[in-house]
Amino acid sequence: MNKLALLSALCSPLAIAGPITQIEIENNTVLFSTSSMAPSSVACVAEDKNQLRSISLDSHSGRAMYSLLITAVAKQQAVAVTSAQDCADLAGVERVQSLRLAPNTSAGNSNARSIGLYASDGITRIGTLVDTAHSKNSAYDSGRYRWTYIDNEGGVDYKTLTISYNSA
The missing domain is CATH 2.40.50.340 (OB fold (Dihydrolipoamide Acetyltransferase, E2P))
Structure with missing residues (x-):
């Protein structure tokens, strides 16, 4: 989906x-x-x-x-x-x-010039960010952030990281 x-x-x-x-x-x-x-x-x-x-x-x-x-x-x-x-x-x-x-696909592009998604240690790069989204459910004061990225392991599929929250 x-x-x-x-x-x-x-x-x-x-x-x-x-x-x-x-x-x-x-x-x-x-x-x-x-x-x-x-x-x-x-x-x-x-x-x-x-x-x-x-x-x-x-x-x-x-x-x-x-x-x-x-x-x-x-x-x-x-x-x-x-x-x-x-x-x-x-x-x-x-x-x-x-x-x-938009991913920078120009010649000579390197990960050093792209926006990265990192592990919680702040050092290990796990992918290149390509999309972000935020949705909020105001009735329950909750919501969700979603980041879509391309895996650094050479995979061609997009991967998604989603974090849900409650403000109450």
């Missing part, structure tokens, strides 16, 4: 990866664009902001996505953006539902 969800996310026309070309913060909302981002077709988007996407810093998932953006800029890697199809974070700007860090 996880492979099917990952495959559908990777094949989505709204998730074309590209390097970040602009990033700014307006109030508590991150605005950014990528070189591959098509103008938004969502009805609520203002004409002068159709190349921007928004992420709210008021949520855990928004702060995690902002960290992913900053990491992508620092590592010069592309991100794939999936739309939430609304303007809930900032009027006139399309909201992001999820981000995916």
Whole structure:
């Protein structure tokens, strides 16, 4: 089931990866664009902001996505953006539902330049991170974080690490 969800996310026309070309913060909302981002077709988007996407810093998932953006800029890697199809974070700007860090497949790429997933010792690298997600069940104040990675052992299958939590 996880492979099917990952495959559908990777094949989505709204998730074309590209390097970040602009990033700014307006109030508590991150605005950014990528070189591959098509103008938004969502009805609520203002004409002068159709190349921007928004992420709210008021949520855990928004702060995690902002960290992913900053990491992508620092590592010069592309991100794939999936739309939430609304303007809930900032009027006139399309909201992001999820981000995916695109693996750097350029010649000469090494693990030293990719985002890694490490064992609890902080030293042993177990894979290269390719996707993150967060879901929250507000009725029970619980949720789940999910990281998808490619195994360093040369496997071609994606692997998933999931952590569930209760805030109460």
